[in-house]
Amino acid sequence: MNFKELSVEELLNWVKEKGLEKYRAEQLLYWLYKKPAKTFSEMSNLPAALRKELEENFSLFSLKEVETIKSADQTEKKLFITEDGEFVESVIIPDKDRLTLCISTQIGCRMGCRFCLTGYQGFKRNLRTCEILDQILLVKLQGYPITNIVIMGMGEPLDNFENTTKALKLMFDERALGLSYRKVTLSTIGIIPELEELLKTFPKLALSLSLNAPDGEKRAEIMPMEKRYPIKEILAILRKYQKNRRKMFTMEYVLLKGFNDSEDDARKLTGLLKGLRCKINLIPFNPWPGSPFERPEEERVLRFQEILIEKGYSTFIRKSKGKDILAACGQLRWKKQLNPEGSAN
Ligand code: SF4
Numbered sequence: 001m002n003f004k005e006l007s008v009e010e011l012l013n014w015v016k017e018k019g020l021e022k023y024r025a026e027q028l029l030y031w032l033y034k035k036p037a038k039t040f041s042e043m044s045n046l047p048a049a050l051r052k053e054l055e056e057n058f059s060l061f062s063l064k065e066v067e068t069i070k071s072a073d074q075t076e077k078k079l080f081i082t083e084d085g086e087f088v089e090s091v092i093i094p095d096k097d098r099l100t101l102c103i104s105t106q107i108g109c110r111m112g113c114r115f116c117l118t119g120y121q122g123f124k125r126n127l128r129t130c131e132i133l134d135q136i137l138l139v140k141l142q143g144y145p146i147t148n149i150v151i152m153g154m155g156e157p158l159d160n161f162e163n164t165t166k167a168l169k170l171m172f173d174e175r176a177l178g179l180s181y182r183k184v185t186l187s188t189i190g191i192i193p194e195l196e197e198l199l200k201t202f203p204k205l206a207l208s209l210s211l212n213a214p215d216g217e218k219r220a221e222i223m224p225m226e227k228r229y230p231i232k233e234i235l236a237i238l239r240k241y242q243k244n245r246r247k248m249f250t251m252e253y254v255l256l257k258g259f260n261d262s263e264d265d266a267r268k269l270t271g272l273l274k275g276l277r278c279k280i281n282l283i284p285f286n287p288w289p290g291s292p293f294e295r296p297e298e299e300r301v302l303r304f305q306e307i308l309i310e311k312g313y314s315t316f317i318r319k320s321k322g323k324d325i326l327a328a329c330g331q332l333r334w335k336k337q338l339n340p341e342g343s344a345n
Contacts, residue, residue: 002059003032004130004137007166008175024050026175032060033176036137062130063088065138075322078139082107082131086124089154090135092144093321100148103135105164106155111189114222115212115254117288118154126160132167136177149179152187152208158194168202181205187252189225190234199241208250208281209234213260214268222256231272239276249278255301256285257294266307279314286320 003011008029015025027045031037040046040054063080066087070076076092091102109116110123139146149171151157157164164186170176171184181204188195189210198205211231213219220226238249251273255261269280282305285295301317308315 001057002062002128002130003028004062004133004170005128007169008173020050029175033137033170034178036141038141059083061134061138062128063134063138071322071324073321077322078135080135080138082127088127088131088135090139091153091322092139092146098147099145100150101136101139101144101146102150102153103132104153104155105132105151105157105160109155110159111156112224113189113210113212115256115285115291115293117291126163127155129163129166129170132163133170133177136171147183149184150187150208151185156189156191157186158188158191158198161191161194161197165198165201168205172202182247185250189223190229190231190237191225192229192233192237195234196237196241199237203241203244204247206247206250207238208252209238210254211251211269212254212256214265214272218260218265222259235272235276238278242277249276251278251280252283253280254283254285255296255304257296257300259293261296261300261304263303263307266304267311270308270311270313273313279316280308281316281318282308283318284320286323 006014011028012022012025015022015028024046027043031043031046037043037060040051040058040060043051043054046054063082065078066081067079068076074094078090078092080088080090082088086107088104088107090104093100093102104127106126107124108121109118111119113119136146136149151164168184168186171179172181181202185206185208186198187208187210188198199207210223211219212222213231216226216231219231242249253260253269273280282301284298284301285291285293287293287295305315305317
C-alpha cells in the first residue's frame, strides 16, 4: 500500500483504526506532503515502532527517477519508472518568474489524436493517484521551486477520472499539498459526463480545452473522440459553467500546416467560440519523427493570432520549449521504451 492512494479522510480513518491519536495523522501528512520525507525513518516525530512497521509494509514513493535531460533553454524532462516497469514523463518549464511542472495521468492514451505522439503510441494503463502525485513530490524533494502545475502530460486526465480527481483533492487540501487553485491547470479534450462532474466538484480549477479545429467536422479528422463528444456540446457546457466562475477558460489550438491554420479557419473559430469568455493559446505544431503534419510558417501563425485579437480574444502563441530534448508529450517514453534503437519511422 502507498499512503498517497488515500484521501485525507481515509488516512485519518486508518490512523483511528490503528488505535493511534489523531495528531499522528497530521504528522504523517506533514511528512508525506509538506516536507516531504525521503524515507519513513526520517519521520522523526513518529514512534520508532510505527516507523519500522511503515517501512516494512508500505512503499513511500511509487516512482523512481531514471533520467533527467536538460535543454539549452533550461526546460528539463524527467523520466520516471513505475513499480511495474512503465515509463512516465514530466517536464519542468521555466518562464520568467514561473517554474511550471507538467505532469502525466496515464501511460499512453486511448484518445488517438492524430497530431500527438502519445496518442499514436496507444494506451497502456491509468496512473494511480500516488503515481500522479509522486511526479510533484519527487520534484519538490529535489528542491525545484515549482510555482505552477499543469496536468497536460501523457494521457487524458478525464479518462482516468477517479485517480485524477483524488489527486486534485490532495493537491488542494490544506492538510496535504495545499496548492492554490490559481496554480493548477487541467487540460482535457472534453469527455462530457466527466467534464461536467469536474466543473461541479472544482468550480475554481483552471481549465484548458484542447480544441484544435474551427468546427466539428475538421476536429473529427484529427480527434476521433469528436464523434462521441461533439465540440458544440462541450462548449455549451463551458458556457453554462462560466457564469459561476471568475477565471476564464483557455482554448488550446495546435496549428497544423495547411490543415487548420488559414485565415478562414481563424474567422470560423471566432464564430464557434461566440458567447464564451476565453483566452486562446496557439501552439505551432512540434513535429515528431513520422508525424503526419508539419509546423506552419511563423508568418501564418502571426496572421492567425492577429485575426483572433481583432475579434477581441486574448491570444498567445506558445513558445516551443526543449526542442533539443524531445520535450513534447510522449517523446522521451517513446525513445526509451518503444523505440530503443532510435529508428524514426
Ligand atoms: S493530445 Fe492528449 S488526449 Fe489527445 S492523444 Fe495526446 S495525450 Fe491523448
